[in-house]
Amino acid sequence: MAMPKKTKNTKKTSPALQERSSRKTIIDVAKCAGVHWSTVSRGLNPEKRHLISPEMIERVEACAKKLGYRANAMASALRTQRSRTVGVIVSNLGDPVHPPIVRAIEDRFAEIGYVTIVGNTDNHPLRQAALIDRFIQQGVEGLIVATFERNDPGIAACVEANIPVVAVFRDPESEFIPSVRVDDAKAMELAVHHLAECGHRQIAHVGGPQNVSTGYHRYRGFRRACKVLAQDGVAPTAVFGEAFTVEEGEFACERLLTENPNITAIVAGNDMLAVGCLRHLRNKGISCPGNISLVGMNDMLFMDAIAPALTTISTPTAELGTQASHILIAMIKGTPVQNDRIVLKPVLLARDSVATIKLPTKARSSGFPDAAKGEVRIQRRQS
Amino acid sequence: MAMPKKTKNTKKTSPALQERSSRKTIIDVAKCAGVHWSTVSRGLNPEKRHLISPEMIERVEACAKKLGYRANAMASALRTQRSRTVGVIVSNLGDPVHPPIVRAIEDRFAEIGYVTIVGNTDNHPLRQAALIDRFIQQGVEGLIVATFERNDPGIAACVEANIPVVAVFRDPESEFIPSVRVDDAKAMELAVHHLAECGHRQIAHVGGPQNVSTGYHRYRGFRRACKVLAQDGVAPTAVFGEAFTVEEGEFACERLLTENPNITAIVAGNDMLAVGCLRHLRNKGISCPGNISLVGMNDMLFMDAIAPALTTISTPTAELGTQASHILIAMIKGTPVQNDRIVLKPVLLARDSVATIKLPTKARSSGFPDAAKGEVRIQRRQS
DNA sequence: CATTCCCGTGCACACGTTTGTCAAGAAACT
DNA sequence: AGTTTCTTGACAAACGTGTGCACGGGAATG
Numbered sequence: 001m002a003m004p005k006k007t008k009n010t011k012k013t014s015p016a017l018q019e020r021s022s023r024k025t026i027i028d029v030a031k032c033a034g035v036h037w038s039t040v041s042r043g044l045n046p047e048k049r050h051l052i053s054p055e056m057i058e059r060v061e062a063c064a065k066k067l068g069y070r071a072n073a074m075a076s077a078l079r080t081q082r083s084r085t086v087g088v089i090v091s092n093l094g095d096p097v098h099p100p101i102v103r104a105i106e107d108r109f110a111e112i113g114y115v116t117i118v119g120n121t122d123n124h125p126l127r128q129a130a131l132i133d134r135f136i137q138q139g140v141e142g143l144i145v146a147t148f149e150r151n152d153p154g155i156a157a158c159v160e161a162n163i164p165v166v167a168v169f170r171d172p173e174s175e176f177i178p179s180v181r182v183d184d185a186k187a188m189e190l191a192v193h194h195l196a197e198c199g200h201r202q203i204a205h206v207g208g209p210q211n212v213s214t215g216y217h218r219y220r221g222f223r224r225a226c227k228v229l230a231q232d233g234v235a236p237t238a239v240f241g242e243a244f245t246v247e248e249g250e251f252a253c254e255r256l257l258t259e260n261p262n263i264t265a266i267v268a269g270n271d272m273l274a275v276g277c278l279r280h281l282r283n284k285g286i287s288c289p290g291n292i293s294l295v296g297m298n299d300m301l302f303m304d305a306i307a308p309a310l311t312t313i314s315t316p317t318a319e320l321g322t323q324a325s326h327i328l329i330a331m332i333k334g335t336p337v338q339n340d341r342i343v344l345k346p347v348l349l350a351r352d353s354v355a356t357i358k359l360p361t362k363a364r365s366s367g368f369p370d371a372a373k374g375e376v377r378i379q380r381r382q383s
Numbered sequence: 384m385a386m387p388k389k390t391k392n393t394k395k396t397s398p399a400l401q402e403r404s405s406r407k408t409i410i411d412v413a414k415c416a417g418v419h420w421s422t423v424s425r426g427l428n429p430e431k432r433h434l435i436s437p438e439m440i441e442r443v444e445a446c447a448k449k450l451g452y453r454a455n456a457m458a459s460a461l462r463t464q465r466s467r468t469v470g471v472i473v474s475n476l477g478d479p480v481h482p483p484i485v486r487a488i489e490d491r492f493a494e495i496g497y498v499t500i501v502g503n504t505d506n507h508p509l510r511q512a513a514l515i516d517r518f519i520q521q522g523v524e525g526l527i528v529a530t531f532e533r534n535d536p537g538i539a540a541c542v543e544a545n546i547p548v549v550a551v552f553r554d555p556e557s558e559f560i561p562s563v564r565v566d567d568a569k570a571m572e573l574a575v576h577h578l579a580e581c582g583h584r585q586i587a588h589v590g591g592p593q594n595v596s597t598g599y600h601r602y603r604g605f606r607r608a609c610k611v612l613a614q615d616g617v618a619p620t621a622v623f624g625e626a627f628t629v630e631e632g633e634f635a636c637e638r639l640l641t642e643n644p645n646i647t648a649i650v651a652g653n654d655m656l657a658v659g660c661l662r663h664l665r666n667k668g669i670s671c672p673g674n675i676s677l678v679g680m681n682d683m684l685f686m687d688a689i690a691p692a693l694t695t696i697s698t699p700t701a702e703l704g705t706q707a708s709h710i711l712i713a714m715i716k717g718t719p720v721q722n723d724r725i726v727l728k729p730v731l732l733a734r735d736s737v738a739t740i741k742l743p744t745k746a747r748s749s750g751f752p753d754a755a756k757g758e759v760r761i762q763r764r765q766s
Numbered sequence: 767c768a769t770t771c772c773c774g775t776g777c778a779c780a781c782g783t784t785t786g787t788c789a790a791g792a793a794a795c796t
Numbered sequence: 797a798g799t800t801t802c803t804t805g806a807c808a809a810a811c812g813t814g815t816g817c818a819c820g821g822g823a824a825t826g
Contacts, residue, residue, distance in 0.1 A: 022544075022545050023544070023545075025811095025812060025813090026812065026813065027812080035775080035776090036775065036776050036777080037776095037812090037813085038775080038776065038777075038778095038813095038814080038815080039774085039775060039776075041812095041813065041814060041815085042774095042775090042814090042815090045814080048814085048815085051773085051774070051775090052774070052775085053773085053774065053775095056774080056775090068543075070516065070519060070520045070544075071520060071812090071813080072461075072520075072522065072811085072812050072813070073520050073521045073522055074457050074460045074461045074466060074521075074522045074811085074812080074813095075461050075781090075811070075812035075813045075814090076812080076813055076814075077457045077781095077813095078455075078457045078458050078461050078780095078781050078782065078783090078811090078812080078813075079780075079781050079812080079813045079814045079815090080781085080813080080814065081781075083457060084521075085500075085521075092486070093482045093483075093485055093486040093489070094482055094483055094486050094684075096479065096482075096684060098482075099476045099477055099479075099481075099482050100476075100477055102476055102501070103475070103476040103477050103503060106476070106501060106502065106503060107503070110502065113517075115500045115502070115517060115518070115521055116500060116501060116502075117468075117498045117499060117500045117501075118485070118489060118499060118500075118501055119489065119493065119498070119499075120486060120489060120490070133453065134496075134498060135498070136453060137453045137454060137455075137456050138456045138457075138467075138468075138498055139455065139456055139457045160451075161405075161406070161453075162405050162406075275685070275688055278688070279688075301477075301479060301685075302658070302684075302685045302688075302689060305658055305661070305662075305685075305689040305690070306685060306688040306689050306690065307688070307689065307690030307691075308690075408781095408782060408783090409782065409783065410782080418805075418806090419805065419806050419807080420782090420783090420806095421783095421784080421785080421805075421806065421807075421808090422804090422805055422806075424783065424784060424785085425784090425785090425805090428784080431784085431785080434803090434804075434805090435804075435805085436803085436804070436805095439804085439805085454782090454783080455781090455782050455783070457781090457782080457783090458781070458782035458783040458784090458811090459782080459783055459784075460783090460811095461781090461782080461783075461784095461811050461812065461813090462782080462783045462784045462785085462810080462811050463783080463784065463785095463811085464811075
């Protein structure tokens with residue numbers, strides 16, 4: 001019998017109401033200053049402060065500080081219909097791609113006095129829908145969503161509720177909402193060209209789910225790059241994981257190698273899948289990059305410290321969050337946004353997981369476009 | 384001149400008010416169902432639903448669904464003084480220790496219909512104070528804080544505001560608030576004993592800031608363990624970083640090795656510092672574990688994938704978040720909490736960053752306590 | 767001195783909900 | 797039939813703040 005001991009004495013009638021009674025209101029401040037509370041309201045509000053005489057402002061502020069007055073954000077929000085709150089929805093905070101994005105968003109909104117509420121969907125459409133619903137109910141002024149699938153029905157719910165939304169990371173390719181993403185296709189092209197320049201011809205893709213833009217465009221970029229290089233003998237192969245996880249990468253890599261034992265390089269859909277590939281290769285005693293080269297994507301934390309240091313495509317995650325925040329802030333303010341379809345440029349970080357293959361000179365011929373300035377950066381380990 | 388184009392037509396008078404006018408209220412539902420709005424309120428509230436006839440409930444719910452009614456959480460919160468909101472404060476979401484904690488908290492509170500707001504302090508006391516203030520103002524029903532220093536003055540602000548707080552990860556050792564942490568001292572003892580069993584005698588500590596419980600207790604645990612083993616010739620040394628970062632680990636390791644070139648093993652204050660040590664060792668061409676062994680702490684993501692796979696002490700981060708949530712939920716409900724000082728057990732994960740040193744047999748003598756069951760787990764890499 | 771104007775302050779209503787109270791009606795009992 | 801009990805729904809008062817409007821007084825002007 002887990003019977004509450006002390007709570008029994010609090011009367012049945014709305015315990016919360018008297019519990020919080022210590023909190024000072026605008027009326028307490030007014031009483032202290034000997035003025036009407038509307039004067040206090042104006043004196044404490046920077047936008048209306050000019051209506052009040054300076055000495056009155058000082059008196060009000062002194063009383064407010066003395067009483068430890070804190071404005072009740074709920075009451076204010078109810079009155080003004082502005083909650084100073086934004087929502088961020090990710091699939092899983094435990095995935096290292098997301099925290100930097102959320103962090104950047106929180107920073108941007110903290111600067112303008114907004115608080116950030118977060119939610120995880122684990123890629124369940126129902127959880128996403130429930131989350132959006134809950135956040136709107138909570139009164140968020142805007143939403144930044146990193147989980148939209150292509151043509152996601154959740155978007156309709158948001159525009160119907162007339163609430164600003166911007167998609168980040170994954171681009172639902174909806175005409176109704178802005179988006180901020182990295183050029184996923186371009187990223188895979190960088191990877192394929194890099195491998196081709198290193199002499200690889202049998203290149204495979206370990207991709208992610210195709211129902212989200214990241215997985216889809218990375219695969220398309222991979223195919224496009226392979227097609228461009230087809231004359232040089234580059235032949236594409238692809239397998240897909242059900243999710244962007246280490247485990248799925250491991251399984252997918254196993255399937256890939258049993259069906260195509262002759263490939264020399266893998267372009268993974270992201271670093272999680274790449275780490276999965278690495279794990280499978282290690283388990284099978286296959287050397288990377290000795291036998292098989294590997295390229296990841298996103299440059300998650302510590303990808304330069306794993307063995308071998310992973311060659312990967314850097315995604316400016318913090319910048320994604322910042323740009324998305326800028327757009328959302330503009331939407332909330334009602335300012336027209338100039339560019340509501342932002343695509344950031346990926347950069348290839350050449351580290352240790354790609355080996356160079358010697359080719360007969362005749363095969364080294366044709367037109368691999370020189371990597372454009374800034375698109376490739378060498379980060380070989382010194383040792 | 385970035386002049387708004389479309390917003391100009393919305394009258395100057397409180398644009399927000401009419402913008403959101405599409406949102407349905409309880410009154411709309413009442414009108415639709417042809418009843419008084421108080422009836423709607425009760426019909427939609429599970430706790431008061433028994434006061435209303437079943438067919439009336441059905442009618443109300445049908446209208447609510449037809450109109451797409453969503454309760455206004457701000458109005459509800461204002462009336463009931465319960466915002467269904469909790470705040471989580473961490474130093475930096477970008478630090479891989481924190482996301483699993485936040486994730487677990489969000490999960491627990493989502494289950495009971497609460498939303499979670501997050502904030503980062505970057506270890507600035509002022510930012511922490513501002514954040515706590517802002518969150519209280521926002522009306523959070525409770526706070527979970529991972530940034531409290533020992534005897535943190537921020538605690539006073541919370542108890543003064545009469546708002547439930549629980550400390551997680553870092554324990555401020557305050558009598559006023561509950562805390563959930565891992566046994567940091569014990570963790571370091573495990574590390575030292577493990578190294579001693581492997582034959583190490585010149586063991587050093589690369590610690591973190593001593594003003595937070597984690598850094599402090601880990602250092603104390605390290606010293607205690609060394610003292611116990613002093614008869615066997617274990618001699619402690621220690622240097623400290625200014626923060627738990629890779630860079631600080633690198634600098635600290637450099638200082639350590641210039642002053643004490645004869646040490647054979649390092650116990651790092653956490654994995655970040657350990658990775659920093661690793662980086663310095665690599666830059667200096669010192670082999671790990673060949674020349675120097677290394678133990679980290681927390682078992683952050685990918686610590687098993689770096690080179691060498693890091694022997695470290697596992698911290699059950701998700702469990703920390705879950706336990707803290709349980710306590711906070713109990714406090715919010717007014718249920719007495721049975722155990723408000725939870726200390727979880729760390730486990731040593733033996734991987735590849737610790738080498739075994741051959742000792743003259745006479746030195747292998749005395750009483751290294753056998754590792755208690757479950758405290759040490761072997762995770763050697765197979766290759 | 768009378769009039770106009772402006773600045774600072776007070777008043778009262780509204781934001782959307784929850785909930786104690788109460789009246790009206792039905793059912794049950796004496 | 798009269799009285800009590802119970803059910804059901806309506807009423808209105810908050811919760812704490814923002815803001816349009818009105819009013820009063822002092823300064824400026826004719």
